[in-house]
Amino acid sequence: NAGVTQTPKFRILKIGQSMTLQCAQDMNHNYMYWYRQDPGMGLKLIYYSVGAGITDKGEVPNGYNVSRSTTEDFPLRLELAAPSQTSVYFCASRDGTGSGNTIYFGEGSWLTVV
């Protein structure tokens, strides 16, 4: 089973460039999330979606945008990259029909902005 797939795994961006981190899940989960993880820190929620066409901000949304046109895909767009966006990004998904449902993570995308 593929689960949650993120691409690219590694990327170096120059300041001011833009890019999109791709995320796809094949578990038919309605809830999807983007987190960032900085060295020695926990996970901070950037954006989440409770279903196709619905997105909402997490605790650190500035500098990012998302869209959810299908159940499967939840891309994260970085506009005008800044060094502060150097981080590891994790996409995740879960079946939101029950609070006890497990959240599944992708392998992560390592982004460096120079």
Add this chain to the structure above:
Amino acid sequence: AQSVTQLGSHVSVSEGALVLLRCNYSSSVPPYLFWYVQYPNQGLQLLLKYTSAATLVKGINDFEAEFKKSETSFHLTKPSAHMSDAAEYFCAVSDRQNFVFGPGTRLSVLP
């Protein structure tokens, strides 16, 4: 609002010793609680979860956690540490929409 605290950002144990990683939560509703493990350069994997059934939850790799409502705790234990247990461990609490993760505890296992 829900929150999670993990006492100790870094815990070191000797191989074969007891592992105890602490997690306390706050929640306005009956909580669903999780422990995740993150090995270097990987995503997070589920170790175990509490969903209001038995208060003692057993997970993979001989880890277990006990839900104590009176102490609002969900501490993770393992009787005997292995070198392969060295990783980052995250406690999380869930409501219908969101997961809230603790800051994580890095476990080092010394030979």
